[in-house]
Amino acid sequence: MYGSGLWSMMGTALVFLLMLIPGIMGWGKEGHYATCKIAEGYLTGEALAAVKQLLPDSAEGDLASVCSWPDEIRFHYRWSSALHYVDTPDFRCNYEYCRDCHDSAGHKDRCVTGAIYNYTMQLSSYQDSIVESKYNLTEALLFLSHFIGDVHQPLHVGFTGDLGGNTIIVRWYRRKTNLHHVWDTMIIDSALKTFYNSDLTIMIHALQQNITNDWLNDASSWAICANNHTVCPEPYASESISAACKFAYRNATPGSTLGDEYFLSRLPVVEKRLAQGGVRLAATLNRIFSSQPKIAVARR
Ligand SMILES: [Zn+2]
Helix, strand or coil, X not given: CCCCHHHHHHHHHHHHHHHHCCCCCCCCHHHHHHHHHHHHCCCCHHHHHHHHHHCCHHHCCCHHHHCCHHHHCCCCCHHHHHXXXXXXXXXXXXXXXXXXXXXXXXXXXXXXXXXXHHHHHHHHHHHCCXXXXXXCHHHHHHHHHXXXXXXXXXXXXXXXXXXXXXXXXXXXXXXXXXXXXXXXXXXXXXXXXXXXXXXHHHHHHHHHXXXXXXXXXXXXXXXXXXXHCCCCHHHHHHHHHHHHHHHHCCCCCCCCEECHHHHHHHHHHHHHHHHHHHHHHHHHHHXXXXXXXXXXXXCC
């Protein structure tokens, strides 16, 4: 409606301000970039061709460059906000799709694992070229790539009572922040500064080296989905809440100061989750875009 110009300006300003609030986004930009960059290295020719065809022009053929897009639009696409995480019951340290996958209003399937199933199903229509897809497959690709990253961030499968660590105020060295933001961004930022000359490319290279060396035995199993399913976010979410309890929440009570001890013991967890997210995103895209006949997307 005209005459609502001021409101719309205020709305825009509010959206902008909200985007500046840390701690509600998901892995930060670096984390998502790393996950998608690692995935790019494991795509089959078939999957890479499909990905390149679906990417928006602005990506210039690089999936990693647009993997944070769902965070940038989550306040414009308000419906998408609940799809970045799943909340689990306080202190239970486990995850169950039927119990946990809903938004705060109780709508079923509206959580990160539900979104991963949904966008995989949409992308699986890519090859039915006879019927034009009823979905926006470019958006589906960007959402899926982003959410497979998010489900690997332990506090994206955190407790309901503290909103995945968002309400746990701590200090990261001298800086006041919240525990969720520490895991999205601060551990990665500190690692970049301390060990990787503030260069994300060097960090990603180190993760790629680990996948082919130290983690080699594990890494081959990361890519597999039980029962030949196209996608399998359930174990990823279970691993995340388990890591949240074992590493993220431990010794990070409200008001505590997290420093070297916490940083150095948790960094390997963050690095492994970024690598797992990358390997699994590639494996999922490879299955989705494979011309081999496949079993339909199974939803639990
Ligand atoms: Zn996110």
